[in-house]
Amino acid sequence: MALFARISRLFRGFLGLFISGLEEQNPEALLEVARSDFRDKMAQYNEALARLAGIAERLKVQIKTKTTKALELERRILANYKAGNSELAGSLARELQDVKVDLEHDSIELKETEEGYTSNVRNAKVAQKDFEEKVRRIERQLSQVRVKEAQAEAAAALSGVAFKVGDVGDTLKSVEEVLNKKYEKAAGKARVSQDLGELEQAKEKEAERKALEQQALAEFLATQGVQIESTAPQPGTKEIGPKEKPQAQ
Numbered sequence: 001m002a003l004f005a006r007i008s009r010l011f012r013g014f015l016g017l018f019i020s021g022l023e024e025q026n027p028e029a030l031l032e033v034a035r036s037d038f039r040d041k042m043a044q045y046n047e048a049l050a051r052l053a054g055i056a057e058r059l060k061v062q063i064k065t066k067t068t069k070a071l072e073l074e075r076r077i078l079a080n081y082k083a084g085n086s087e088l089a090g091s092l093a094r095e096l097q098d099v100k101v102d103l104e105h106d107s108i109e110l111k112e113t114e115e116g117y118t119s120n121v122r123n124a125k126v127a128q129k130d131f132e133e134k135v136r137r138i139e140r141q142l143s144q145v146r147v148k149e150a151q152a153e154a155a156a157a158l159s160g161v162a163f164k165v166g167d168v169g170d171t172l173k174s175v176e177e178v179l180n181k182k183y184e185k186a187a188g189k190a191r192v193s194q195d196l197g198e199l200e201q202a203k204e205k206e207a208e209r210k211a212l213e214q215q216a217l218a219e220f221l222a223t224q225g226v227q228i229e230s231t232a233p234q235p236g237t238k239e240i241g242p243k244e245k246p247q248a249q
Helices: 002-025 027-082 086-167 169-223
Strands: none
Touching (some): 027 086
16 A cells, blocks of 8 residues: 555646646746636625525515515505404414514614625726736737747847857958958959050040140131141241341351
8 A cells, every 4th residue: 555655646747737838838827727717706706696696685675575565464454454353453463473573684684785795896907906906917928938938949049140250250351351361353354444544545635635735726827817827847938037147158
């Protein structure tokens, strides 16, 4: 027997650890179980409240019926007493006393029942509100836990990625060097091409400037009535300015 008891305790212990592990992994499931339990308890509580309300309504009907009966007995007592039926009037008066005792008892029970019903309804509302607040607080806590867990997982993943990048650092460095060389070569070619183009443009602009200067000079001389000399003297052309006298021999 002792051995079986030990085995039973050990089994319960393993089962408890297993269930605890499941609960730690699924707190949302625990919360849903708590909600379900609360709904079941509230259903039972509402049934009890319904019974109280039913008792109160039954007492109200009894009080109304007995009140009507008491009024009827009072009328009959007076009528029989006036008619000289004292014995019947006395019997009715005794019955009236019993009805009034019952009325007083029912009134007390109705008051207590109504107070109990009102108090329990108030307690149910407070319990409902308190449970909802606890659920909201737990849901916020669950959300915070899930966010922190996600952040931790992301940090661990990024840490692993950084470690792998470090492993292939030499390869990345080689790629970077190749790209730098390609960039330098392409940039050099682009500069040479640009500089050559600018040199040709400079020559063209210089020739254009000289042509414009000669054109401006020609236009000025034309306004002054001076003919433009050619760069090489032509036969039969007249030189401008005084002729130089030949020197004596």
